Amino acid sequence: MDALALLERLHTHGVDACVGGGWSVDALLGKQTREHSDLDVWAPAAHLEPLFVAFAEAGVDRIFPWPGDRPWNFVLHDGVRLRVDLHLYEVLADGSLHYGSVVDGSAFPAEALAGHGLIAGTAVRCESAEWAVRCHTGYPARDVDRHDVPLLCQQFGIPLPEGFEPVEEHVPKHPA
Template sequence: MLPIGEMLRVLNALEAAGCEVWVAGGWGIDVLIGRVTREHHDLDLLHRAEQEPLVIGELESSGYAERPGAVPGRPARFVMTDGRGHELDLHPLHIAGDGSAVQHLDDRGAAFHYPAAAFVTGTIEGVRVRCLSVDQQVAFHQGYDPRDRDLRDMASLRAAFGVTTHF
């Protein structure tokens, strides 16, 4: 499990190093809601692709190492873990001048496209955190059979924001 203290420690270290990251996944939903709603297995972090060496260097100095063999792997994402069992799922983004972004999924041109409005700020434990918007979170929770945690996450967004989700 990755507790809130570790999430905030990682974010503080990256921010202090000048890395621009956004929290996604379950922690991203909790940041939007403003409180911890469930236990989290990992921390999904989106980062500027051009800052990847800086991000990796800072995480390595914080005790993390890249874990080979994550599926899917690069260029879409890569995983770093520490000796305490904490896991970070990192997603490189290519940010355009208008604030939108592209995440390359493979070498054949498949990609996720993020509108500029997808990048917002939430707050948890009094800390402002860059994250993905409610609309982007809902969009990413489509097209697959949901796990129990996905059902809980969407229920949390519906309750907090009155949005419609497909499950």
């Protein structure tokens, strides 16, 4: 599994990586529930050099330009199929995490990245269930969000956010 191999490589290089996005959802659920187009990784900005070394060894060494890229969030790829959506943060003096620019960034609790889950039976650190739900909302929901959010809410007893209610299918009645 490519995601697990990339995470193991990061660990070997001392990168404190945390799984985010769809793989975080699946890790929290303990099984892969859908296909993934990338691996979201949260990592301390201070670990950027060993992170680049680890990914370069795996051939994931090209920046994939995307609208909205920032120095703290961009995509790396291997030129073929492996993509990593990188999210860099800094640890603040109070232990919270800062994500974004100095001018308009935001701080969030370190507990947001203190979840634990499994990818292919291997323990990984991932987003907490509550944070994963929050990260999949706040923008127009995509099909993957409509898949992931209800699964997390059901598994972890989190209230389903507005707009994620199950869509009732109209089943035509057959005449008797």
